[in-house]
Amino acid sequence: MRVAPAPLAMAETYRAAPTGEEAMRGLALVAFGYGVIACADAAVKWVMPEVGPAAALVWRGLIGSLLVFILARGRGLIPVNRRLLAVRSLFHCGVSITWYYCWASGVSLADSYAVASASPLLMTLLAIPLLGEKVGWRRWTSTMVGFGGVIFMLQPGGELWRPESAILLVATAVMALTRIWTRVLTRTDGPYAIAFWLLLAHVPVGLLGLPFPFLWPAAGGPPPVLPSLIGLLALIAFGIANAVAQMLFARGFALAPIQAIAPFEYTPLLWGIGLGFLIWGEVPAWTTLGGAAVVIGAGLYNVHRERVRRAAERAARPG
Template identity: 65%
Template sequence: MRGIALVALAYFVISGTDAAVKWALPEVGTAMAMIWRGVIGAGCVALLARGRGLFPRDRRLLAARSLLHTAVSGAWYWAWAQGMPLADSYAVAATAPLLMTVLAVPMLAERVGWRRWTATLVGFGGVLVMLQPSGDLWRIETPVLLVAVAAMAVTRIWTRVLARSDTPAAIAFWLMVAHVPVGLALLPVFPPPSGAWVPSLGAAAALTAFGAANALAHVLFGRAFALAPVSVLAPFEYSPLLWGGVLGFLIWAEVPSWTTLGGAAIVVAAGLYTLHRERVRRAAARQEAAARAAPRG
């Protein structure tokens, strides 16, 4: 229950930080947003942890996860800078739990039954509904985000693996640190659209709040994945659809099309069924293990 509460709070915070950075992106651009996130976020994590537990143990996996996640961040910021609504981007992100099911086979040597494969195929059918030419998601940003979501699903699995060896503070801290050199490397490609290298007071305030809250959210993610299995926490991957829809409407008057909403509903339903089958499978495995361990009279 603590893991569920922490991950639900983390997704709420993440939705707010996404709205803040999307608001600032027309002025600062993708690369500067990544740098601000890294500097402010790393500093906040270090303060929250009081400098303890930041030294990584599984250095290779932590470095790989951090660098891969910076690519995910860059793809999202670029899509929002192009004008993609929050709710539309979150609808694409709803495919992450389905992708985690697919990736669990090669990465965790997990067996997936025909029911979960069927639910996964139905879910990707929902993606096709969202991507039909008459829908709002028929745009160049969508395939980029789909690749980013696949990478994000990998980082979710790696977070669970890292939670066995590293502290939530270490996982969040080195993720934030990785954003700084990657953002600096991307500056020549994505300079500030406004031409001003020093953001305005409003943009600086939004980016500071974004970096601090994002750091807090990733600490919460790390702790949540250490307390509860991925299959229990994965349904909350869909909560940003609600928060993104509300924030997008209130700030930018964004209203998703029926194809986006309908396709997202299919994806969410398929994902929830997949998670239900995962729980059934785990319960059966526990019962079988208990039966084998029971003394025979």
């Protein structure tokens, strides 16, 4: 997809190759963003029986976009690459409502994240034609090893072998594409614009989903105009966390290469295991835990490679 031209100063800012230190900072931002989004997911999964997937999408968009607008003070929100920003936002809405539907259908947080762990391999593959990035054999190996752990978790007859897993796999492929588009958008647009328009798009898409019963609360009937006080607090926390995470992703993806970021797609699995156990008493199958150990190793190895790159960069500097 064609990227709209940016002003010269902005183009120089976004096209400059990040240093090793900047890449490490980008990885830290992305890692923190995944932790924040996992807490947001736990909040919305908890309130899902009360509001349903469609209303959750509306609340996410309203609260998240409002927070971004306040933080940006109304500035930096005019997009440059409008077409890509619009397409990415709509695709992301589809991913979100798919996840909400699966959670409402009883899929645990850890299991949904286990399926989504297929995203890093897809991101690595898509980064080659879409971003022109080069992937070294060491990172190829670590990413493939991590994906092997995902395959182990999805084995036939296992806990994850269910219809919702197939739906989540499709959503994961779309999610990988939106992650790549995030990197493309950072060449022309800032974090505020990227986060604001993505979150705002959730409002009309969620409203369009309200007439469909399969997107209503578990108890049946349309969602309430105002949820309970505890439910409302959970939705506010959910919206705020999403806004923060999207801004962290927008900045982090601008600094670190996709192949280095890709293994961090595995970290929500760890958050999901912990949060699922603490909130709902969910205990993943041993296959999920075994696969998690593999993907953790893959992610840690990529962090190690980034540190090696930074050390080599420092050694090469004069003085």
